[in-house]
Structures are given as structure tokens and as C-alpha cells.
Amino acid sequence: MTITLTADDRTIQAREGSSVLSACLLAGIYIPHLCWLEADAPADAPAACRLCFVEIDGFREPVAACAVTVENGMTIRTGTEAVRSLQKTALKLLLSVHRVDCKHCPANKACQLQNIAKFLGTGLACKPFERVLKEPEVDSRHPVWDYYPNRCVLCGICVRVCPQHHPHSLLSFARRGFETVVGYFDVDPVAAADCVSCRACLESCPTGALVQRTAGKG
Numbered sequence: 001m002t003i004t005l006t007a008d009d010r011t012i013q014a015r016e017g018s019s020v021l022s023a024c025l026l027a028g029i030y031i032p033h034l035c036w037l038e039a040d041a042p043a044d045a046p047a048a049c050r051l052c053f054v055e056i057d058g059f060r061e062p063v064a065a066c067a068v069t070v071e072n073g074m075t076i077r078t079g080t081e082a083v084r085s086l087q088k089t090a091l092k093l094l095l096s097v098h099r100v101d102c103k104h105c106p107a108n109k110a111c112q113l114q115n116i117a118k119f120l121g122t123g124l125a126c127k128p129f130e131r132v133l134k135e136p137e138v139d140s141r142h143p144v145w146d147y148y149p150n151r152c153v154l155c156g157i158c159v160r161v162c163p164q165h166h167p168h169s170l171l172s173f174a175r176r177g178f179e180t181v182v183g184y185f186d187v188d189p190v191a192a193a194d195c196v197s198c199r200a201c202l203e204s205c206p207t208g209a210l211v212q213r214t215a216g217k218g
């Protein structure tokens with residue numbers, strides 16, 4: 001069933017059960033986001049990046065658009081001052097744990113973080129937050145690709161796309177809090193051979209955190 005709602009003074013249509021983020025993006029209304037996949041249902045939305053804030057009539061405060069289901073007659077505003085302020089803070093927090101070295105990054109010019117920083121007009125600085133980075137800079141335990149924790153925004157997309165291509169997921173989050181990283185369960189040669197032909201995680205990563213070593217990038 002199709003639902004009608006208003007976003008930024010435009011009347012748009014959305015599929016019943018879809019998220020506000022999905023409805024706006026599919027209608028050509030951009031909302032900054034890093035962790036969303038089109039297949040995500042609002043109930044399963046990770047709401048990890050905290051970038052997709054919007055204001056919705058009837059809600060006391062801005063909400064993550066990925067986690068709210070569309071309703072008939074809903075009125076959404078995606079670019080208010082409060083929304084932009086929250087998005088800028090969320091981006092700066094992400095950048096406070098990020099090694100910004102675009103010149104040497106394989107994602108340069110194709111990076112979602114760069115695009116969002118440009119959209120919000122903030123650049124890639126993290127002020128007033130202090131920048132804190134993880135050690136080591138690169139995890140090379142996987143036979144095929146390298147993982148750069150200081151380029152990872154912990155969006156979880158790689159973790160969610162992996163089981164769509166394998167009988168079981170080879171990836172998972174490991175550790176907690178600031179130390180959280182993407183880890184992998186299975187690095188035997190059979191799994192590695194699968195990874196060479198699959199590349200789903202590398203191709204869906206919004207930054208340069210996963211780099212195929214055999215391609216000589218990084």
C-alpha cells in the first residue's frame with residue numbers, strides 16, 4: 001500500500017512499512033546517512049551513525065529518520081536549524097576518532113564522509129572535540145584485505161551484507177565502546193577464496209576502511 005506524506009513542503013509517496021529515511025531518499029530528498037541499507041526495516045535500523053535526524057510533527061525532538069516508520073499524513077522537515085546542528089555534532093564526533101588523510105586513502109573522492117562534510121559545510125575537522133585514534137592503524141590478519149579502524153565509522157554495513165553472500169557471516173563487531181572494531185571469524189584459505197570473488201563488504205563500505213591487499217591499494 002502507498003502512503004502520502006509531506007517532506008520539506010513537498011507531497012511524496014512511500015511504501016507502507018518503509019522508514020522516513022527511505023521515503024525521503026527515494027523521493028530525491030537527501031538526508032545525510034552512513035549506516036542505512038535500503039533493505040533495512042525501521043525496526044531493524046541500526047541508528048548507529050546518528051546523522052539522519054529530521055523533525056516530524058508530533059515528535060517533541062528530532063528523531064533518527066531510519067528508525068521511524070512512515071505514516072499517512074506525516075509532515076517531515078529535513079533541514080531545520082536543530083537538525084543541522086545535531087548532524088554537525090554527530091559528524092564531528094565521528095571525525096574525532098578518524099584518521100583524516102584523504103590523499104593516501106583509496107576512498108578519496110568516493111567517500112561518504114567527505115560528501116556529508118561537504119553537504120553540511122563543516123569540512124573534515126572535528127573541533128571542539130579532541131582527536132583520539134586506535135592502535136594499530138591497520139589490521140592485516142585477513143588473508144585478502146586490510147582493515148583500517150581509524151577510517152571505519154562502525155556503520156555495520158559490511159557486517160550486514162556479508163551473510164547475504166555467505167551461508168554464515170564472516171564479519172562481526174568485536175570489543176566494546178571506543179575499542180569497537182570490525183573483526184572476522186574465519187580466515188582459513190577457503191573463506192579467503194570466497195572473499196576474493198565476493199567483495200560485497202569492500203564495495204558497500206562508505207569509507208576506505210576495507211582495502212583489498214591484492215589490489216595494492218592503501
Ligand code: SF4
Pocket residue numbers: 098099100101102103105106107108109111112113114124151207208209
Ligand atoms: S575514509 Fe574518507 S574522510 Fe577518511 S581518509 Fe578516506 S577519503 Fe578521507
Ligand code: SF4
Pocket residue numbers: 151152153154155156157158159182201204205206207209210
Ligand atoms: S568497515 Fe566500512 S562498512 Fe564496515 S563498519 Fe567500518 S565503515 Fe562500515
